Amino acid sequence: MTxxxxxxxxxxxxxxxxxxxxDVGGLPTADSRRVRQGRLFRSGHLAHASDTDAAFLxxxxxxxxxxxxxDADKALEGPDIELPGVRNVxxxxxxxxxxxxxxxxxxxxxxxxxxxxLADGKAAGxxxxxxxxxxxxRTAEHSRVLHALAEDSVPALMHCAAGKDRAGLSIAxxxxxxxxxxxxxxADYLESNAAHRRYKVHRSDNSPAAMSPEVMELxxxxxxxxxxxxxxxxxTITQTWGTTDRYLEEGLKVTPEVRERLRARxxx
Numbered sequence: 001m002t003x004x005x006x007x008x009x010x011x012x013x014x015x016x017x018x019x020x021x022x023d024v025g026g027l028p029t030a031d032s033r034r035v036r037q038g039r040l041f042r043s044g045h046l047a048h049a050s051d052t053d054a055a056f057l058x059x060x061x062x063x064x065x066x067x068x069x070x071d072a073d074k075a076l077e078g079p080d081i082e083l084p085g086v087r088n089v090x091x092x093x094x095x096x097x098x099x100x101x102x103x104x105x106x107x108x109x110x111x112x113x114x115x116x117x118l119a120d121g122k123a124a125g126x127x128x129x130x131x132x133x134x135x136x137x138r139t140a141e142h143s144r145v146l147h148a149l150a151e152d153s154v155p156a157l158m159h160c161a162a163g164k165d166r167a168g169l170s171i172a173x174x175x176x177x178x179x180x181x182x183x184x185x186x187a188d189y190l191e192s193n194a195a196h197r198r199y200k201v202h203r204s205d206n207s208p209a210a211m212s213p214e215v216m217e218l219x220x221x222x223x224x225x226x227x228x229x230x231x232x233x234x235x236t237i238t239q240t241w242g243t244t245d246r247y248l249e250e251g252l253k254v255t256p257e258v259r260e261r262l263r264a265r266x267x268x
Contacts, residue, residue, distance in 0.1 A: 013056050017048035020163035020197040024171060024188055029179040033267045039155050040266055042171050044163035044199060045069060047078035054081055057157070062086045064153035066145060068166040072096035077161060089148070091141050093134055093166040102126075106219065108204045114218045123221035127165075128232035134169055135236045142173050143252040149174065150261040162199030164192040164225050169233055173252075176244050177259055178266055182234065192225040199223055 015021050021044075025037030041060065045067070049057065067080055070092040080088055105113050117123075149156060158174075160166035168189050175185045191197065201219055203211060241247040248254045254262075 015049070015053045015056065017050045017053050018046055018057075019044040019199060020192055022188075022191065022197075024175070027175060027180050027184045027188060029267065030181055031179060033179075033263075035175070035178065035180065036266055036268045040149075040171070040174065041155070041157040042163055042167050043157060043159045044167075045073070045077050045159055045161050046080040047074075049081045054083060058083050058086075060155060060157070062155050062157055064089055064148065064156045066091060066148075066153075066156060066158045066170065068093045068158070068160040068170060070094050070096045070098075072100065073161050087153070089153075091144060093138050093141055093160070093170070094130075099126075106222065111212070111215060114215060118218040118221070123218065124226065124228065127221055127226070127229050130165070131169060131229050131233040132236045134166065135173075135233045136240055139251045142170060143254065145170055146174060146177055146248075146252060146254050146262065147258060149265065150258045154265045162192070162223070163197075164199065164223075165229075168192065168225065168230070172230065172233065174262075174266075177248055177252075177254060177262055179263070186227055186230055189230050190225050190227065 013021075020042070022042060023037060024040050024042060025035050027035045029035075038060065041062075046053075046057070046065070062083065064087045065080065065083070067088060067090045069077070069090070082088070102117060105117055109117070145158075158167045158170050172185050172189060175188075176182075201211070201216070201223060203215075237244060237247045237251075241251050248259065249256070
């Protein structure tokens with residue numbers, strides 16, 4: 001059963017050009033500690049941040065922004081805004097060519113084409129498969145993030161395009177390293193489904209037919225945060241490494257000493 005997130009003070013303003021922003025502070029660890037407020041944030045991309053959004057983000061005292069988008073994402077949405085004194089680190093977790101034809105059809109395809117690639121569970125299956133691939137094959141990238149956080153990169157903001165999948169997995173991996181309960185990681189992940197957080201679906205045809213209820217139903221699994229997707233990531237850890245500790249130490253080269261530095265920086 002998914003546990004409720006603790007009731008803690010929220011640092012969540014009404015940002016106009018940045019979706020899915022939140023502080024992950026307050027999440028509980030297995031040894032009764034909590035993630036410290038104001039240390040680790042997540043969001044969608046910052047390319048469309050307003051001046052007011054930028055002023056708020058600047059007030060957080062960020063050291064590093066981790067952007068997990070690839071070049072194709074940045075060509076579609078634009079580069080992040082630059083915040084004075086903040087380091088921007090781009091670590092793509094998917095290649096521009098990955099699924100390029102698929103995503104073109106999502107944007108441009110008609111109803112019959114969308115049915116062919118998304119209906120009968122194919123959309124959800126694709127999402128679960130992508131989570132498995134990122135966990136199993138992007139270990140160097142996740143290792144880089146955790147080592148950076150342990151050294152000097154806090155406070156940090158992690159984002160991708162929607163702040164749901166690539167950023168969601170990177171936050172989940174970080175929280176696993178901190179010893180946060182899996183139920184709490186899932187509860188935070190599912191917060192991306194809130195109406196005000198969701199990524200706006202892009203379709204080249206803005207006619208009613210292009211955004212019809214059936215089309216939106218077909219597209220839904222691609223833009224949902226679903227427990228089954230995160231479970232696929234956790235299952236991949238178990239199937240590949242056996243335990244979280246082995247995943248962190250053997251897969252990500254994160255030693256117990258690095259984990260302790262992470263905990264010192266990010267936990268109360």
